[in-house]
Amino acid sequence: MPGLGEILDGKGICICAGSGGVGKTTTSAAIASGMAARGLKVCVLTIDPAKRLADSLGLKELGNEAKQVDPKLFEAKGVEMKGELWAMMLDAKATFDELIARQAPDEEARDRVLNNRIYQQISSALAGSQEYMAMEKLFELHTEGRFDLLVLDTPPTRNALDFLDAPKRLTQFIEGRSLRVFMKPTGLAAKVAGRGASVALSVFKRIVGFDLLADLAEFFNAFSGMVDGFQARAKRVNQLLADRRTCFLVVCGPQGEPIDEAVYFHRKLVEAKLPFAGVIVNKVHYPAEDLRGDGGDLPATLAEKLGDEDLARRVEKNFGDYQALAERDARNIERLAKELSSRAVIRVPHLDEDVHDLAGLAEIDRYLFATSEERVAMAAGRA
């Protein structure tokens, strides 16, 4: 089983996907710092509004521009940094505004869109626009070619797949057949004004009010000149996602539900013909399966060695609790490995301290980048 070093060899883009609360942001940062330490110029992008990445990289704040993490910070933690680590937090609204500015035929058209209240809502609040803008930014950075590797931490959607559909959903929203209906002289703008309004439209107007409908009509009108540009770009973004230099890593936890989601996500990626590269399972409980039959006289041995029966009982009880979790994790991971038919499953142990700084990232990297033999040895050492 390869370590991440081999998996990412020659890749230009690494997309980390998974549901919320599984350590995706931390894992993305660890992957990026690990590859940077190995000599690449890496940029990690996060969409998380919670500034977690900035926290863990020792950056005060991240913005829509990439910032370099001070290599001295790594040296201070005893990590040799051969390459460069950059990070940025996606500002969906700013990215969307830039995109409009780029696609608009002239300044007047640009301002009409930027000032439209529907656009302002869509660009900052519409579900899917964050995800779409992440893809957009990824595409932009990739095209610029400033970095050897881009690591994308996908947003904490409830459904890990949302971001894959995002470009499609959003382009469907601003383009297509329905939009053209509105653009006709007898289209929405005219209908809103009352000429030839259909029953459906007048009922909708009755519910949401004239103003909102007028804003929608204005928005679609303002957008009409950019539809082709958006479509072409969305197509190129999709090509980039399917490129052989792109890879998807699924990040999950060892409990039943996250593992189910990882299995599902893997299937969806394969169905969509996207380059799936492996699963990283975080917070795995060791020790371990092979100690199961070994503890027959454990209570007695513990009591004898510790000279304290009460403590021995508590240690044994605690060990039982940990073993139950370790066994559950092992079962779940086995199920996952079977589903992936021996493709990479990388386990990162449940560390005693939670990871939130560069030292923690370096600790995680030891597991992510280890070969499988090294990982087994380290796990045994921990256990």
Next chain:
Amino acid sequence: MACGLEIPLRGYSYGHPLFLPTLEIARNHPIPDLLDKRLVFVTGKGGVGKTTVAVALGLRAAAEGKRTIVCEVASQENASRMFDHAEVGFHEVEMEKNLWSISIDPDESMREYVLLQLKVRAMRDMLFRSRIFNYLAAATPGLKELVTIGKIWELAQLDRKVKQGRKYDLVIVDAPATGHGIGFLQTPRTFAAIARVGPIHSQAQQLDRLITDHEHTGTAIVALPEEMPVNESAALERDLRDEVGVAVDRIYLNGLYPERFSKAEAGQLEKLAAEQDGAVRAAARAAISEQNRARSQRAQLARLRRRVEAPVKTLPFLFEPELTPESARRLSRRLD
């Protein structure tokens, strides 16, 4: 004990309540208390156990004799899964005595909402067959979230709008994960701003008033005892309070490890781990891990208490491979 604020439930409580000056207590003390409210949003980042806490709160309220419904949004069906129940869907399904569950689907909410507006089923169905209506409904930003909150409002009415609607004493909402969470609660205000006139404008304003009504509506934030989740929960509390204007009544710090070993005992176990191998060593290491985690989590608990205004309550980590209805029941007895 800080002035009777921290009454440990069934004599069980982790950590030490932070002593607050009297004024602080007056401001923080949720009036009326969390489960005496009519509507409670359980929020927090992904993976912290929002569903578990929402269900536990529901069980607790039901046990106290309150007719309670737990609502899920974004069709996750986590609650019904937890009860080993078939998917509940857009129906109010009884899970236990006094406890119902519903999964609020935005499309169904939209259909119900439009019917309530138009009153005539045939007209509603005609509308939903119209392509232009469906397109506009999908294109209007925030409309789905708005009708979802509208359905929550409807459930919380004593005079239900739907025919033969059951009356609930308490509506608990398993809210979407943070990031989208504040946006969700802000939807009515945002919507009232874009739809400046018309019935939906005034309805959106009405929903906003409901959400920000501190007497009847509250929120509980679920957090984990780790560095970044603690930071995020503190930021979430601030945003909910200052930006949304909602009452934050509780912060539940979930998954707190018990303090099973003292520092001195950990030292003894370190020695044992160094000398032994096999199961003895593994058992000693597991105990040391437990002690490390329990200790660092208590530091996080203290940090959280320093950084937030709402009362922080803890929920124990359950050493159980998978959570069952019984786990939620046990947690419900530990809630305060």
